[in-house]
Amino acid sequence: MAKILVIDDEEQLRELLKQMLTRDGHEVVTASDGVEGMRTFDKFQPNVVITDIIMPNKDGIEVITELLCRDSKIAIIAISGGRRAITAEFNLESAELLGVKGILSKPFTRDQLREAVSLALA
Amino acid sequence: MAAKSKNIDFKNRAGRIFFISGGLLLILMICAILFGSYLEASLGKFKEAVFLGIAMAIALVSQVFLVQEMQKPQVLSPEERVHASNEKLRHVLNGITQRVESALGVKSSELSTETLTDALAVTLAKAATSLAERVKDLIQTLQNGNNDTLETVKQDLLPQIEQTADAITQYLNASEKIDATLREQINETKQLLLNLQNVLKNLPAQATQTQESPILTTLIGETYAVIDRHLQLENAVKEQLNVVANDTNDSAIQLVTLMRDLSNEAENLVRYITDAVQKISSLDSGVDDSVGFIIRIAHFIQDIPEKIQADIQSIQGVSGVIDGLTNLVDSIKEISFQTDILAVNAAIQAAHAGEAGLGFKIVADEVRKLAVNSNKAAEMIEDGLDAARHTIKEGLKFKFLEEVMAEMNEAAAVMESVKKLEESHEDMRQYYKTLFSVINNNNRKLAADISEILGSIQYQDIVRQRIERMQIAMQRRDELFQVFADELEASTGNLVDDFAAQMNIILEDYLEEESHHNSSMNSDADEDAPPKFELF
Numbered sequence: 055m056a057k058i059l060v061i062d063d064e065e066q067l068r069e070l071l072k073q074m075l076t077r078d079g080h081e082v083v084t085a086s087d088g089v090e091g092m093r094t095f096d097k098f099q100p101n102v103v104i105t106d107i108i109m110p111n112k113d114g115i116e117v118i119t120e121l122l123c124r125d126s127k128i129a130i131i132a133i134s135g136g137r138r139a140i141t142a143e144f145n146l147e148s149a150e151l152l153g154v155k156g157i158l159s160k161p162f163t164r165d166q167l168r169e170a171v172s173l174a175l176a
Numbered sequence: 177m178a179a180k181s182k183n184i185d186f187k188n189r190a191g192r193i194f195f196i197s198g199g200l201l202l203i204l205m206i207c208a209i210l211f212g213s214y215l216e217a218s219l220g221k222f223k224e225a226v227f228l229g230i231a232m233a234i235a236l237v238s239q240v241f242l243v244q245e246m247q248k249p250q251v252l253s254p255e256e257r258v259h260a261s262n263e264k265l266r267h268v269l270n271g272i273t274q275r276v277e278s279a280l281g282v283k284s285s286e287l288s289t290e291t292l293t294d295a296l297a298v299t300l301a302k303a304a305t306s307l308a309e310r311v312k313d314l315i316q317t318l319q320n321g322n323n324d325t326l327e328t329v330k331q332d333l334l335p336q337i338e339q340t341a342d343a344i345t346q347y348l349n350a351s352e353k354i355d356a357t358l359r360e361q362i363n364e365t366k367q368l369l370l371n372l373q374n375v376l377k378n379l380p381a382q383a384t385q386t387q388e389s390p391i392l393t394t395l396i397g398e399t400y401a402v403i404d405r406h407l408q409l410e411n412a413v414k415e416q417l418n419v420v421a422n423d424t425n426d427s428a429i430q431l432v433t434l435m436r437d438l439s440n441e442a443e444n445l446v447r448y449i450t451d452a453v454q455k456i457s458s459l460d461s462g463v464d465d466s467v468g469f470i471i472r473i474a475h476f477i478q479d480i481p482e483k484i485q486a487d488i489q490s491i492q493g494v495s496g497v498i499d500g501l502t503n504l505v506d507s508i509k510e511i512s513f514q515t516d517i518l519a520v521n522a523a524i525q526a527a528h529a530g531e532a533g534l535g536f537k538i539v540a541d542e543v544r545k546l547a548v549n550s551n552k553a554a555e556m557i558e559d560g561l562d563a564a565r566h567t568i569k570e571g572l573k574f575k576f577l578e579e580v581m582a583e584m585n586e587a588a589a590v591m592e593s594v595k596k597l598e599e600s601h602e603d604m605r606q607y608y609k610t611l612f613s614v615i616n617n618n619n620r621k622l623a624a625d626i627s628e629i630l631g632s633i634q635y636q637d638i639v640r641q642r643i644e645r646m647q648i649a650m651q652r653r654d655e656l657f658q659v660f661a662d663e664l665e666a667s668t669g670n671l672v673d674d675f676a677a678q679m680n681i682i683l684e685d686y687l688e689e690e691s692h693h694n695s696s697m698n699s700d701a702d703e704d705a706p707p708k709f710e711l712f
Binding site: 116119140151 | 599603610611613618
């Protein structure tokens, strides 16, 4: 179906997302932070990028900004659960303002993920 | 210099022509007289014969003139050529008149009209004289270059030629007895005169307009009215174009100014936020250092109670050792007591033994002294140990330990606070980083959009420039129309060729200007380059 890159520092969620998307027929690669994510993007050239916001080394906001500066049409879905004082809403609203195609607040359902991916691919 | 050489050339040629014409005339006059004698013999009319000779002379001289004109190499300009030929013609005609008058012995105006043929002959002579005058006028006019007068002169001259030709025709008709050969010659003369008429008509191109018909006049009038109305319409359109150009220009300039301000503000904001982000980074590292330092202090505070605990334990160990030593001192004291009793018993036994036990008594006394000294030393040690135990007990009271335990708890709380502080700092940093990233990114987009808008507004200015170029071309055309209309109104219009040429120049200028601007725009066009703002 589509080539999807998942960037998240939480290994469990990363693997879960990979399983879910692979089961839907997508080709999925993962990265554990923004730096690795950008490297993988260059190598893999995915159709969709699903990225967490709060991550070590390079966060999701930096990843989104860099990718959209390269090509404003890249389909990106931002996912976030927030952390302490920083809420998921704030992170996702920020990502939306940067120009991502979809946002998902953690935790999200499989259907919500499917819908976001299909909207991003449309 | 050129004019002078022209004059010299003209005079030379005129003189030559005059000379040749004079010679020819002389020959012709002789021929005419001879022919007249012949005619007189056959017809008995000397005057008629003479006038016929004159007519033939005119025709032949004209023929010579025409032949010369046609054969002359094209070294002179058309104007010069006309001028020269007219000059020749004038001389020839003058010469003819003079000779006619001298032959008759009277002025042509005073000739009697006894017979029809005489009358016709007189008419012919008058026509020739008048023709010569008109040609003189024509020369004068051409020299002055006055087109208006030229028209008048030509209008006079052409009928004169026609009149002369008519005179010849009438003369031929009236004089039925003329010899066939002569008649043919006279006819040829007439034909040549008509040719001369055509030449004169065609020499200046403008002459084609001289014969105005009523229809033409009406058409010209209507054309003038149409042009006039067209000019009025054009003026109205131009005014509107001016209003549109000015309005759009004003609003475009206003828009550009506003956009510029907006763009500058956006740029300033981007710069401010970028600087702020950099400052926050340096602040971050400072806060990081401070937090690290606080964490180290917290760790140190956290470690203090443990250290104190260890110290207390070691001191308590010392107290134990002191207690152990006190027991040892007691043992020493007990040993000293036992030794003392033993020494007393030994002394009693030595006394019982008499003299034999005397030495033993000394030893027993010394042992007793030793026991007493040992006891004293033990007491001294005991006192010292008591003092040490007292000191330790004073220093390590149970209350102190409680305080240490409380401080230990507080140190743990400090550690917790520092950890929270670190987390809050981390959150704040993340928060501002996200915030600034979004603001910066949006500002960049805003600046790019504004730049695009400026480019679009610049296109409006290109439109304005196009309108201005159109206006200039229209203005030039209108001026030309006005001149043309004035000429038409004055009914002297001979500008048709010029007008078309001028219109063509205006069109070519306009197209060249437009293509130049387009090509310069195209050559500047670079898809990646930002729009240029050369016009504001």
